[in-house]
Amino acid sequence: MAQQEDKTRELLKKVRKIEIKTRGLSHQIFAGEYHSAFKGRGMAFSEVREYQYGDDVRNMDWNVTARMNAPYIKVFEEERELTVVLLIDISRSGLFGSRNMTKREMLTEIAAVLSFSALINNDKVGALFFSDRVEKFIPPAKGRTHLLHIIREILQFEPQHEGTDLSEALRYLSNAIRKRCTAFLLSDMLDVDAQGRPRYEDALKVAASRHDLSAIEVSDPLERHLPDVGIINVKDAETGRSMRVDTSSARMRRTYDAFFDTVRTETSALLMRHGVDSVRIATDEDYVKGLMSFFQKR
Numbered sequence: 001m002a003q004q005e006d007k008t009r010e011l012l013k014k015v016r017k018i019e020i021k022t023r024g025l026s027h028q029i030f031a032g033e034y035h036s037a038f039k040g041r042g043m044a045f046s047e048v049r050e051y052q053y054g055d056d057v058r059n060m061d062w063n064v065t066a067r068m069n070a071p072y073i074k075v076f077e078e079e080r081e082l083t084v085v086l087l088i089d090i091s092r093s094g095l096f097g098s099r100n101m102t103k104r105e106m107l108t109e110i111a112a113v114l115s116f117s118a119l120i121n122n123d124k125v126g127a128l129f130f131s132d133r134v135e136k137f138i139p140p141a142k143g144r145t146h147l148l149h150i151i152r153e154i155l156q157f158e159p160q161h162e163g164t165d166l167s168e169a170l171r172y173l174s175n176a177i178r179k180r181c182t183a184f185l186l187s188d189m190l191d192v193d194a195q196g197r198p199r200y201e202d203a204l205k206v207a208a209s210r211h212d213l214s215a216i217e218v219s220d221p222l223e224r225h226l227p228d229v230g231i232i233n234v235k236d237a238e239t240g241r242s243m244r245v246d247t248s249s250a251r252m253r254r255t256y257d258a259f260f261d262t263v264r265t266e267t268s269a270l271l272m273r274h275g276v277d278s279v280r281i282a283t284d285e286d287y288v289k290g291l292m293s294f295f296q297k298r
Helices: 002-037 062-068 103-120 144-156 165-174 200-208 248-274 287-297
Strands: 043-052 071-077 083-090 123-130 135-140 182-187 210-221 231-235 242-246 277-282
Touching: 002 103, 002 144, 002 277, 062 071, 083 103, 083 135, 083 165, 103 123, 103 144, 103 182, 103 210, 103 287, 123 144, 123 165, 135 144, 135 165, 165 200, 200 210, 200 248, 210 287, 248 277, 277 287
Parallel strands: 083 123, 083 182, 182 210, 210 277
Antiparallel strands: 043 071, 123 135, 231 242
């Protein structure tokens, strides 16, 4: 019982720490950029007021003008409210990290920043947790309590499966959310075949045609380049398979690096082909700069 209480207190401390950091970033930096990057559904009528010099005459309300014997125009405002869905990769590959944080920890902070930016802009936020299955879906809603619930789930949720299947998550999004939404795919995007080609193109194509889909890819520098550290034992976190690798072999390192170069090139080409905006952020980089650049490009 005492051990469970300690775990709960530790979890709440982590949630609070993330909230303080990411909420501050959202208020100070991201809220305006987010608002500009992700538009509402259009313009809705707000009110009628007297014409002022410089107003667009195309918005003139001729009925009111005739009745009041003075020029009046219609005023419109942006229909701002969005539905935001975070597709969060919780497969075991996210537990890897060779720098200051694991990929899962970075994904958690980025998801929190996006959530609080949405909260400030009065948008709804939902979350879909996936491995090689959809593990859990939290329907979109508003409010700080709801967002903290999502952050707690990212931190503590234990998936029933260990692999990665982006198609499952993207298909679920297409079927569960009927109206167009703003969706963020947060993943290391390591769902490829033996040649390094993405396995999820069909599902991505459908999801991108129905929703405003963006991809935020989190990687670790040790995944990109194999260091020369002699013979090591490596284990695939998702399949459990182990093998000995001679990293002192220049040929081995070139083959490894070439494979991951192919993965990155093929992934970028696929996202571009289907109009999915994306950003790639490594665990040894400042995700603030990456997200700012991403928002400003949209």
